[in-house]
Amino acid sequence: MDFTQISLALCLALLIASVECKQVLVDLSHSLNADNHRWPTNDKFELIVVANGTLDNGKWYASNNVRFSEHTGTHLDAPAHFASFDGVYSAATIPVERNLKTKCISHCRLVGPLSVINLKEKSDADRDYRVTADDIISYEKEFGKIPEGGIVIFDFGWSQYWNDFEGAFGSQSNDTTTFHFPGLGMDAAELLVDRGVYGVGIDTPSVDYGPSQDFPVHYYLHGRNIYHLENVGSMSALPKGGEGVTLVVGAMKIDGALGDQSVLLPCLMKKNRLYPRQLSQDTEYLC
Structure with missing residues (x-):
């Protein structure tokens, strides 16, 4: 069983046990391969074939090894990536427990009500836009x-x-001072902390905008044990604003990891027992 299968199994088990899920809409993560663009300090993804063929006994056997940076593809930035204090979460210690008596997973930081804020018009007008x-x-x-x-x-x-480095980073160079892509401004980060969110995601390479060299949003959010999701996939299949959707973040549990490849499963709910925002009666489910 590969990582994706393990993540899907975990996510679906959590959903079945805790909420009434009408439909898992789409996987919001990108596939990993050697063509993926990456941060210049990250290793290139490599799939190494160990075996792929018929054995001497006539039976088929195939196996691979993989090598890649922990901040590759659609991934989770654990708070310990940019913060160091007692109780800071690594990728393996972000809480996933739930209350078995009430079946409530509101304390599970990897499952929560999703809000999708579309700012395409802003970034079309300004590639270095900050939320x-x-x-x-x-x-x-x-x-x-x-x-x-x-x-x-x-x-x-x-x-x-x-898989388009120049498009994603706004530069043909690995020099980070030449990067141009949108991210969060500090006042937005401060408001999200005030709202008590557990995770902040973005479909660009970083929550800090491209020209940043000191990564203030990383330091600010990680310093408050809030994880990031970066390089999120297309959200076009989701209801507007993410209304009525619960997001499940599946990640490998690697001790000491500061980042983790993620499978992001948005689930459209029949009824959400966990959170106050409910679907309206006239909501049309996607099929």
């Missing part, structure tokens, strides 16, 4: 206040640049 607190407040006026324990993902339409 503001006003952007979040505008979203809340339409969809309601972001719930405590939620996961917020910013959609700039950047999945169109997957």
Whole structure:
């Protein structure tokens, strides 16, 4: 069983045990391969064939080894990536326990109500756009206040640049001072902390915008034990704003890891027992 199968099994088990899921809509993660663009300091993904053929006994056997950086593809940045304090979460220690008596997983930081904030128009006008607190407040006026324990993902339409280094980074060079892509501003990060979110995601290479050299958003959010999801895949199949969707973040449990490849499963709910935002009666389920 490979990593994806393990992650899917874990995610679906959590969902079945804890919520009524109408439909898993789409996997929001990108496939890993040697063509993936990556941060310049990261190793290139490599799949090494160990065996692939018929054995002497006439039976088929195939196996591979893989080599890649922990911050490759659609991945989770654990808070310990940019923070060091007692109780800071590594990729393996982000809580996943739930209350067995109530079947509530509101304390599970890898499962939560999803908010998708679409800012494609802003990034089309300014490749170095930084999300503001006003952007979040505008979203809340339409969809309601972001719930405590939620996961917020910013959609700039950047999945169109997957496996396109120049498109994703806005540069042909590995020199990070030449990068141009959107990210979060500090006032937006501060408001998300005030809302009590558990995770912040983005479809660009980093939650800090391209020109950043000191990564203030990384330090600020990680310093408050909030994880990041970077290089998130296309969100076009989701309901507007992520309304009525619970996100399950599947990740490998590697002791000491500061990042982790992630399978992101958004589940459209029949009824969400865990969180206050409910689907309206006239919501049309995607089929």
